[in-house]
Amino acid sequence: MKIETKITEAVQVIVEELYGQPVPEKMVQLQETRPEFEGQITLVVFPFTKMSHKAPEATAQEIGERLKEQLPEVISGFNAVKGFLNLCISSACWISILQEIYANPTYGFKPVTDDSPLVMIEYSSPNTNKPLHLGHVRNNLLGWALAKVMEANGNKVVKTNIVNDRGIHICKSMLAWLKWGNGETPESSGKKGDHLIGDYYVAFDKHYREEVRQLVAQGMDEEQAKQEAPLIKEAHEMLVKWEQNDPEVRALWRKMNEWVYAGFNETYKALGVSFDKIYYESETYLEGKEKVEEGLAKGLFYRRDDGSVWADLTGEGLDEKLLLRSDGTSVYMTQDIGTAKLRFQDYPIDKMIYVVGNEQNYHFQVLSILLDKLGFKWGKDLVHFSYGMVELPNGKMKSREGTVVDADDLIATMIADARQMSADKVNKLEDITEDEAQEIARIVGMGALKYFILKVDARKNMLFNPEESIDFNGNTGPFIQYTYARIRSIMRKWEATRPTPNPSLAGRGTDTNQAGLSVAEHSTPLPTREGQGEGLVLVPKEISLIQHLQGFEAAVRQAGQDYNPSCIANYCYELVKEYNQFYHDFSVLKEEDEKKRLFRIALSAVVGQVVKNGMGLLGIEVPERM
Secondary structure, rough: OOOHHHHHHHHHHHHHHHHOOOHHHHHHHEEEEEOOOOEEEEEEEEHHHHOOOHHHHHHHHHHHHHHHHOOOOOOEEEEEOOOEEEEEOOOHHHHHOOOOHHHHOOOOOEEOOOOEEEEEEEEEOEEOOOOEHHHHHHHHHHHHHHHHHHHHHOEEHHHHHEEEOHHHHHHHHHHHHHOOOOOOOHHHHOOOOOEEEHHHHHHHHHHHHHHHHHHHHHOOHHHHHHHHOOOHHHHHHHHHHHHHHOHHHHHHHHHHHHHHHHHHHHHHHHHOOOOOOEEEEEHHHHHHHHHHHHHOOOOEEEEEOOOEEEEEEEHOOOHHHHHHEEOOOHHHHHHHHHHHHHHHHHHHOOOEEEEEEEHHHHHHHHHHHHHHHHOOOOOHHOOEEEOEEEEOOOOOOOOOOOOOEEEEHHHHHHHHHHHHOOOOHHHHHOOOOOOHHHHHHHHHHHHHHHHHOOOOOOOOOOOHHHHHOOOOOOHHHHHHHHHHHHHHHHHHHHHOOOOOOOHHHHOOOOOOOOOOOOOHOOOOOOOOOHHHHOOOOHHHHHHHHHHHHHHHHHHHHHHHHHHOOOHHHHHHHHHHHHHHHHHOOOOOOOOHHHHHHHHHHHHHHHHHHHHHHHHHHHOOOOOOOO
């Protein structure tokens, strides 16, 4: 039972005994003791003064004395400051808490059972006309981390991707390749397929803008010129042919998309993300058109004179929304309706979460209303995990102009920078091979990238600074990774001094457990076994560390409730910062008192365990050496 639970239950009994009135659980307010006062847990006494008819400090003193009597194994002392009762928790109690965390390699995680809710999370959502860029990186990392967080909160999770593989933007790349490609392929060019196709998307825009410029120079209005430019007309004609299943257009489309998918898969692998199910707009838009036609027949939508189909949402305080163009082609909203229908046919989904940037807030507000109108009971309950844009020092990214930060280039740069930044540290490692050094650079570089993006509240826009992200000091991934590597070094040195393995851990096996923890991490005896910890008095910094460790469970719950992986990132940073202060102030392996030494080794092991699990929720690896 948690300390807070024991104290809460005891306070309820004590107050009723003292003052003759029952106390609901919510009336017992506990909080961390402020650093300037002695103690670890503070009871807010003000709610009980009306019952006691005494001053706040006298009431606190009275409750404190009774608490110490009833919970001698928990409360070692107390002090009353006005209406606040600051409780000192015994060293034995903190050691017991550490033991519980130590014994549970997946501490803080709720188990996933057959009865667990099923959460589907959609993320990535790339277009097949360009490679993934920095914005996609944030999307993928947020989606993956959110999936891990929801699973840690006891949910079954299905990770899905919707690939936007059809539409006018796809036709632009296809048309440009036909006009200027000369049969170029990824093999002949030496380029990844997604990069090759992205080049033609940029080429289309370049030629298209020149056509618009010439038409405007001839006296045409700019908006009309954008509609009348020959290239855009050809692209629209190609889209119509695609929807009419023209065999030549479809064959070209399939060939170019396969090039792109191969490129995407390389990037996904480098990012460490994957999907359980991939949907394609080319397979879902027809389902959406069918549902729109049904809605039209039921009078939910209306058709304009030009043949286009619209939803009138003015009654909901919104505007009118296009669902089918006048030429019968569909729009994103149509596709999302069809995809939603297929997903709920495929899986018994309890919650649907869309990881999409905040520029689409209105889109998902409309989608929710339309799904509800069409009779889908889950329409109102969809969750739009809306995140801010990634900004750069020189402004926003524009894919049509070829000014994006390419995901592959970013990944390669981060790994190269990590290799350079950590060269001095890595070169000091004994028996380090070139492959091992490069693998450490990969782990550190990707950790820097992921942590820098995920530590920011997803709802906020962020400025990405590669140099700042890879710093080995401060709130960065490498700082946390380096601390973990330090702890692993302590454990290896400790293991090397021990003549035999810890017999109390016999039967654990030699495989890694579901949290990915090796036996070596769990082979340290805690000083609570066989009386080892009897009489051990912890210093405040040790108690503070155990408090931080105990807070991991709350951080996981909060991240799940708020759909906010940054809770985990910042928890890991605070834990590691606290550990480094402890490590600076106190000896671990060189501590002469055996009881203290064993305890501090065990404390270090548990910090390493929780750091690894926390960073794992963010999709971040931690190196054994660094």
